[in-house]
Amino acid sequence: MSLLDLSPVVPVVVIDDADQAVPLAEALLRGGIGIVEVTLRTPAALEAIRRIAAEVPDTVVGAGTVTTPDHAEAAAKAGARFLVTPGSTDKVLDAATATGLPLLPGAATVTEAMRLAERGHTELKFFPAEAAGGVGYLKSIGGPLPGLRFCPTGGITPATAPAYLALPNVACIGGSWLTATLANGDYTEIERLAKEASALRP
Template sequence: MPSSSPASVLDLAPVVPVVVLDDPADAVPLARALVAGGLPVIEVTLRTPAALDAVRAIAGAVPEAVVGAGTVITPGQVTESVAAGARFLVTPGWTDVLLAAMRASGVPFLPGVSTTSEVVALLERGVREMKFFPAQAAGGTAYLKSLAGPLPQARFCPTGGIGPDNAPEYLALPNVGCVGGSWMIPADAVAARDWGRVERLARAAVALSAGATCR
């Protein structure tokens, strides 16, 4: 277990960049741009063959970043991600087998949920911090508001369909600790290696979250 793993992913930063990389050579400069812009928590999704190398590169070269692995769906990916240096894990959904593997990994994790029954099932298993995905398609802020009354102990990182226009609405909810999104890392900026633009967009993301503090 990495000794510097965070106790709670939800409390580290209001916005978590969700990164998809095709070239691991882009990982370090991208991470440095995000950190410089005020977004040190970075979720690298396991959607490309470059993902684990990207996690490994960021963990080794950008110590001020808190890098995690997303789109984790198998116990094997749990093991590989932690071995590569991931300091937290995020899943789009969960099973008992996957949950057991994440518990055994020793790093914090956010299992994905989109229904009330899934939230209750995780609470029953002692898990209170979750990813709400796909946030907009699954009901958005109205759904999360509805959950806050009967299930106030559950806290969420909504991801999916979130951008600068609606992120403040999510962040203002009492049961939301942070949001995940990729609007600050547009594909054309990454392709052009325009890290200055990424840093500027990261700063803007931090600024828009500053006014949504009524949690």
Template sequence: MKIDDILALGPVIPVIVVKRLEHAVPLARALVEGGIRVLEVTLRTPVALDAIRAIGEQVPDAVVGVGTITRVQDLNASLAAGAKFGVSPGLTPALLDAILASGLPFLPGSMTPSDVMLRRDAGFTAMKLFPAQQAGGIGMLKALGSVFADVRFCPTGGIDVTTAPQFLALPNVACVGGSWLAPQEMVEQGRWSEITALAKAASQLAAK
């Protein structure tokens, strides 16, 4: 599966922070039940890689990937954990070489026109705009779209259920990333049915 195919599976990719391993599988199941299959588990906690492995093994309908890949060792660990795709906030020459050698579907982070040009020269036409709001949000995406008609973005950072449709209305936005689908309080309290409800609402988001 290519990165474009993964981005096409739904309008929102939840950005997930798993603090306790026992929450990983029920959280993934709750999101999938709500129609959200593509899950980005960030490498921000000690149990993240184990969470990715557990989801991959126990939630077959989930397409689980790794976020916050910033170093080659992060990429290698993600591959070992069975990640189906990777996401980075930016890119370095060493990380780029490792990504291309791995063949892993990847969404490299970009923030400036120069970033976009460098990623496109390396063969990427799908990118993460991060941090989206701080980078200029909708206005920035419109400006980038006027110059880079062949590039599509998954803006992430500061987007919520109310602003997501405005981003999805842009022709160069494939989907959006957001953390509102898995609030930490709901996860800690095991409120899986409420997370499923959030996922159902997110899966039905459309451009406005």
């Protein structure tokens, strides 16, 4: 099964405190979501990935915001089970591919998507989704690029999520709203939002 088929919504999370990683993953799992993308935007990110990988094995933890070759290598060593890039340079793609992990490379234009397809990538991150054209853009490129599936991320809300998920070339979406209460440790709310999100697939 593809990573993109594990959940209609992939939680995209910024973790400032690694101690919150395991309770977060457990709350998402109770809500029916067994995948999480931890963005490499904070010093705590790699440790958070380590802890989720070691202590919540039923959750597929990945590293997002992979923007350098070092990011890819460090995330793999930390136990990440997939990598996500916001954009796609050759150096980052080469390093990510070398880890042997599943990769969701980022694209925002038709040319970028075609270049990634030439490299054998047919499942892509569309980022920043709302700013780059949103539902209308993805719908319009479905015809000329029928072999590609997307996980749009960036600015998507519970209100706009169903329109994305209704598109035939959208397999899932990335959402940061599920973990908005992480800072104050409200895991009950995270579980509730996860339950709602897991039921979003049309």
